[in-house]
Amino acid sequence: MATPSSPSTPLFPLLLLLLLLFVVVSSSLSSSASLSDTFLQCLVNHTRTLQQQQEPFQILHSPTNLSFPTLLQSLVRNRRFNTSSTPKPQLILTPSHPSHVQSTVLCARRTGTELRIRSGGHDFEGTSYVARAPFLILDMFNFRSIDVDVKQETAWVGSGATLGELYYRIWEKSGLYGFNAGVCPTIGVGGHLSAGGYGNMLRKFGLASDNVVDAQIVDVEGRVLDRSSMGEDLFWAIRGGGGASFGVILGYRVKLVPVPKVVTVFRVGRTIEENATELVYQWQNIAPRTDNDLFMRLLLQPVSSKRQKGAKTVNASVLALFLGNADRLVSMVNEEFPLLGLRKEDCAEMSWIESVLWWGDFDSGTAVDALLDRMPKSVNFLKRKSDYVRIPMSREELELLWDKLIELGKVGFVFNPYGGKMWEIPASDTPFPHRAGNLFKIQHSISWNEDGIEVELSNLAKIRELYNFMTPYVSKNPRRAFLNYRDLDIGITDNGENSYKEGSVYGVKYFAENFNRLVKVKTAVDPQNFFRNEQSIPPFPRSSLAMSQYSGSTDTARKVTVLVILFLFLKDLMTIYS
Structure with missing residues (x-):
């Protein structure tokens, strides 16, 4: 009887084929282009498809670009996450058109790269610009358009605009309206409104998110959706559940609130x-x-x-x-x-927009256009x-x-x-x-x-x-917490097999009885959990399992899967013939 290693046995050609496949796939992995080149080519392809005129290289910034450190640090609002040991993104994308966001989402999925979405950089735990896994930042600061319609008593505001810019543009159109959001003028609209957002008129008008009437979001499939096309479930979720768990918020339409000529x-x-x-x-x-x-x-x-x-x-x-x-x-x-013991001399009467400056701790007499400054006084x-x-x-x-x-x-x-x-x-x-x-x-x-x-x-x-x-x-039962005051001490998830169990720990503190409804929405719109961070809304466990089987949208993941299957198959064959 011939030995298993003899060329005359049927096993030899099979082993030779498996070895050849192993070498081919390994070679493909080792010779892959850099992420920057791969991502740029992907953006080019999608830009042509979407017929967008701006060249992709203008929105892509790699660590070799001179602009990279400035872009990275410009919107860091917590110095704990701006040190030499802080993980840095592999790329920063600065879109200025919805098609750029669409392309970025699709290319991030294709390359298997984690995506962090930043609007103002005020996330207290830095989750909008720091991650443990290799990641890129989608920086939305160019989405700053604000269109105030006094007649309709609404305003469309891009997710990268600041609250100060929104307040200024409302005042510019009419001194009889305001908006009930935060007192810090440099906060980005996207993160603030999507996590709830409150200010000093909440007892009169509720939260900022209570006064959102429409929105635009880019979903995991790269589609631009508004309220009518995304459906009421997703629209419900992004008004307090955190937009970064469900997609990329492009902007919100908000309902203006009436303010008197004189406030105190x-x-x-x-x-x-x-x-x-x-x-x-x-x-x-x-x-x-x-x-x-x-x-x-x-x-x-x-x-x-x-x-x-x-x-x-x-x-x-x-x-x-x-x-x-x-x-x-x-x-x-x-x-x-x-x-x-309040006395009238303790009080100061002023217009609502002047009260915004007062609450923002500006000096008396500061011009209203100071609200357009996107940089805080100190970090x-x-x-x-x-x-x-x-x-x-x-x-x-x-x-x-x-x-x-x-x-x-x-x-x-x-x-x-x-x-x-x-x-x-x-x-x-x-x-x-x-x-x-x-x-x-x-x-x-x-x-x-x-x-x-x-x-x-x-x-x-x-x-x-x-x-x-x-x-x-x-x-x-539970001890409750506010998402806009993000706190990783109350629980985190590694977005693996146990993501639902881990997410429940912090999820019920932030959302109480609404947590499972958010999970249901997440499972419907992003079942593979592409949009994620340390405290994102997880999908239900069956979707997590599907994700681990799918991870599949990326070339690298497919190749690694093939290698593992080949290795295990080869190991079994060797055991049988040994």
């Missing part, structure tokens, strides 16, 4: 020695239940005592926007909240966390909190009252579920300017200690 602002502060404990205790019950025209934000932070040298205390500051004049405001506040290292409070803290609990704030030193709080419209809108209307029953939202905040890993770890430890301290006093 004030800031009044008290320390512990000035009865801040009683002030904060009362604020918890008054701020969510007062007139819907009044928004009273509360800031809590440790400060140096003016009464005792070298000692620390806690300052509680109330910052307010009132949609009306000072006389009416003072009368109402002194009736409902006499402990605040710090920072960490943010969030909570919701449904039961007021007692005076004794507040005193324990003061001790903890003084002990930790740098950590502060922002309390944002709900009530009003926020309690009227059903939790199922949008993915944002934190409606009736929530008295206020907490932002845990810490910022620092010193570089270094030890400094970072020390500051992260402080804010996490404060977060743990607050556990008995905030929402439970």
